[in-house]
Amino acid sequence: MxxxxxxxxxxxxxxxxxxxxxxxxxxxxxxxxxxxxxxxxxxxxxxxxxxxxxxxxxxxxxxxxxxxxxxxxxxxxxxxxxxxxxxxxxxxxxxxxxxxxxxxxxxxxxxxxxxxxxxxxxxxxxxxxxxxxxxxxxxxxxxxxxxxxxxxxxxxxxxxxxxxxxxxxxxxxxxxxxxxxxxxxxxxxxxxxxxxxxxxxxxxxxxxxxxxxxxxxxxxxxxxxxxxxxxxxxxxxxxxxxxxGKEYSQRMRNKMKSKVGAMATPWELQDLEGNTVVFPNPKAPLTLLEFWFPYCQGCVLAIPVLNAIQKDYANRGLTVFGIEMTDKPNEMLKKYEAEKGVEVKTLVQGKEVSKAYGVQAAPTYFLIDSDGKILFTSIGMREKELRASIEANLQ
Missing domain, CATH: 2.50.20.10 (Lipoprotein localisation LolA/LolB/LppX)
Structure with missing residues (x-):
């Protein structure tokens, strides 16, 4: 049966x-x-x-x-x-x-x-x-x-x-x-x-x-x-x-770039252990958000890069969150993290937050200062540009 x-x-x-x-x-x-x-x-x-x-x-x-x-x-x-x-x-x-x-x-x-x-x-x-x-x-x-x-x-x-x-x-x-x-x-x-x-x-x-x-x-x-x-x-x-297709991709990139200088939408989400995270956090000099979902090819390729960025800048004031944008179950996400070696803190039930940020592709990144102002955005991991923006905005 x-x-x-x-x-x-x-x-x-x-x-x-x-x-x-x-x-x-x-x-x-x-x-x-x-x-x-x-x-x-x-x-x-x-x-x-x-x-x-x-x-x-x-x-x-x-x-x-x-x-x-x-x-x-x-x-x-x-x-x-x-x-x-x-x-x-x-x-x-x-x-x-x-x-x-x-x-x-x-x-x-x-x-x-x-x-x-x-x-x-x-x-x-x-x-x-x-x-x-x-x-x-x-x-x-x-x-x-x-x-x-x-x-x-x-x-x-x-x-x-x-x-x-x-x-x-x-x-x-x-x-x-x-x-x-x-x-x-x-x-x-x-x-x-x-x-x-x-x-x-x-x-x-x-x-x-x-x-x-x-x-x-x-x-x-x-x-x-x-x-x-x-x-x-x-x-x-x-x-x-x-x-x-090229015009559409450029339009998407321009749309993301137009958000630079705007104020990021506040949110409140939980991590995989049930702890509540509130954003923005005035005590965090810089916050990097990655909107992602499991087994997205670009997201998988970005895992070691994002792990390295967190390791390199955590002591200098960078906080990194991965916001899972398709509301997958927590247990599934825990297994995925272990399987793929994810070291960045995952926040769950992020579909509505992704909509508020206008995210239409994964992975998408936002670098935000302590006041909530967006400093950098990208669709897909652009490591060189992202690191340059982090360096320019960290004291």
Whole structure:
């Protein structure tokens, strides 16, 4: 008995007897059906649940793929329609997305394949499964097994497992080796829609169904006719400002720089031991705030740098706090600190404070004096500039 969440609820899975049809026949039917599709639309529910890391994410979108284009990086166009955050589109040449909260369309005229494949709805997707399964079948080191059928919503779904040792699925479409081989096992599950022979679920299910990284697929429409305008930027909201990725990044940096000289918002937070920290503190000559969240790549890379800065300047009056901005559980953060060697004091439940400071990316830094005036800001660790500002403002 296992549990998966779909449509924001827990679904009970019962194991049933294995059918006589072997896995090769099932996978061949799946691939034959998928390869015969020139265009497809479907609904997808992307799920990421990791109990240890405190992750519990659920996103839905309508997905559209066109495989008839010949001038693309990936051999397809796509559009993911997400009502909450905005559409994401690759039209064969240009990648662009709507940022609904900011009323922006952000575009890249020269995207690379990794950039185009980075959408959360792309990995996994109809496209990625169509590309990936033949590669897994051709890899003699991948163990492919037909598991017991699964009963879901009153329907039995054939279940295929694919086990990789010291390899993992990278960006949804290729198999990459782990950096330090140690007989690490990665198991991926494919559920097949019995009536259509199309994917119903693909992903990594661990810890008896408690941890999930995958997607459900439903409501397929095979070979529909798409309006050519659907792939153009003009189809995006007319009142949204258009910015290139470089222009958007510069705008974000300028927005942070504009805060220099302003007064920082006061706050009161607790550390991991339940002690209350009040800011500003007139007794602290300089305070450095880092807004971060676990496993953010830039945050991880900044850990040794921030540890060193704290060590170098603590005796001269610098106080450093790391404000966790996604409200992860304390126990998870304690384990993370021990795992990554975090020496800076972590303050928790910092989501509202991050909003008050206008933080939209991690890590983001603020250097603030004893009166609460902002002296320096940056998105990402800029160690040389940060150290120069600390030196200039310490007596």
């Amino acid at each position: 296992r549990f998966l969440r779909s449509s924001a609820c827990l679904l009970l899975f019962f194991s049933l007897s294995v059918t006589a049809q072997n896995r090769q026949e099932k996978l061949k039917k799946l691939l034959d059906k998928m390869e015969g599709v020139a265009q497809v639309s479907y609904n997808t529910e992307r799920i990421i649940i990791n109990r240890a890391n405190g992750q519990d994410l659920n996103y839905t979108a309508a997905a559209y793929f066109d495989f008839t284009s010949t001038d693309t990086l990936i051999g397809a166009k796509y559009r993911f329609v997400n009502q909450e955050h905005g559409d994401q589109v690759f039209n064969g040449k240009i990648e662009f997305m709507a940022a609904n909260e900011q009323s922006l369309v952000i575009y890249d005229n020269t995207p690379d394949a990794r950039r185009v494949s980075s959408s959360i709805f792309f990995n996994p997707s109809f496209y990625s499964i169509r590309k990936l399964v033949p590669r897994l079948m051709a890899d003699a080191e991948v163990k492919i097994t037909q598991e017991q059928d699964i009963l879901l919503h009153g329907k039995k779904y054939p279940q295929i497992s694919m086990v990789l040792i010291d390899k993992y699925i990278d960006m949804g479409i290729k198999v990459s080796p782990v950096s330090e081989p140690n007989q690490i096992k990665f198991k991926y599950t494919l559920l097949i829609e019995p009536d259509s022979n199309l994917p119903h679920f693909f992903g990594n299910i661990r810890n008896d169904g408690q941890d999930i990284d995958g997607a459900f697929f439903s409501d397929y429409d095979l070979n529909p006719t798409f309006d050519p305008k659907y792939w153009q930027m003009d189809y995006m909201p007319k009142d949204f400002m258009r910015l290139s």
